[in-house]
Amino acid sequence: MNPRDFFTPFRWIALLGLCFPLLSFAQVDDAASNVPERVVWNKAPIAIPLVVGEERLVHFPDSVSIGLPQSLTPLLRSQSINGTLYLLARQAFEPTRVMVRSETDGPIYVLDISAAPGGVDSGSLPDVQVLLQASQKPPQELSEDAGADQSTSDKQSQSLGYAALTRYAAQQLYAPTRLIPQQPGVVAIPVNPEPVDLVVGGKIEAVPVAAWKAGLRYVTAVKLINRTQSPVVLDPRELRGSWLAATFQHNRLLPAGSEADTTAVYLVSDRRFDAAF
Known part of the structure; x- marks a missing residue:
């Protein structure tokens, strides 16, 4: 059931859920599937296609937390452990925008996650390794302004x-x-x-x-x-x-x-x- 129907006569307001075209990925053989697919984060949404019933791992440079739109809650199981997202689609769904927040001082990543039914000829998808650009500053080199903004945000949430x-x-x-x-x-x-x-x-x-x-x-x-x-x-x-x-x-x-x-x-x-x- 769509969560929008949960609280009648009120309408459910989804946190996220914008759909974007799915980027195609080249097919890989079983041997190549063990090698993570590397993607450099450059602020462009990262397409993460899934196969229903098959868990796919997405690795980040540091620990992260994921914010799922309510439309995905019954369709997608997600777990975040030590910088790795474990994603398992229960049903097929169209590309959906998801935000992933660094739990240190890293960026907020944008993923376009989708899921399709598996076929007899479909191979397992490789892990995804998200990398930061060399020009991106490590946490200790963040500007004072950025640090002040983060500190303000943390204080507001804790208060x-x-x-x-x-x-x-x-x-x-x-x-x-x-x-x-x-x-x-x-x-x-x-x-x-x-x-x-x-x-x-x-x-x-x-x-x-x-x-x-x-x-x-x-x-x-x-x-x-x-x-x-x-x-x-x-x-x-x-x-x-x-x-x-x-x-x-x-x-x-x-x-x-x-x-x-x-x-x-x-x-x-x-x-x-x-x-x-």
Whole structure:
């Protein structure tokens, strides 16, 4: 299901998702597939084609975090470990723009990721090695102005309180496009869109749909659906997990099948959702 349909009658506002033409890659044989394909980052989007069901690795010069548009969350599994992105497409999808942020003082990379079904004659795609241009300065040689900008961004993200984080997440889900905020230092992170047993009692279905990181804090938006034929009043004391704050978009759900049987809860934590839950 498209995440835009999650919160009716409100429209889901995707963080990213611009489509661009897919660049073609030459076919390689099995032996050559073990050699990483090297790409020099020059601010032009890097095309990353995937084969459904086959994991592809993208290596960066330093540790990175990836911000997936909500349209890709159910279609693409992504993990970032020590500067390597592990990408596995669950379904085919058109080229989609994705931002990858360096966790040190490196650049923000732009990827155009796509996925196509695998065929009997399709070979495995090689790893991708992203390199920096020789003219690009290492972190210790960044200008004072750039360092000041980064420091300001870090301070702003670390100073966001529970209410500010919750407000940011709610605006990302519900606000009109023109009102979606651009908050320096806040990075979208992937979540597993599988139902979790978040609410005690088993009456409410809970599905994580989006998450963001700001400094040392995380905020996760979870869709809640009433699966009973009775109205339900939501109580944060009935939520499983270790949360710094929990805020419901609406604290009362109507019976299943009505327009008001669905809402969202925003959970602030000091670790990723799957670790805090």
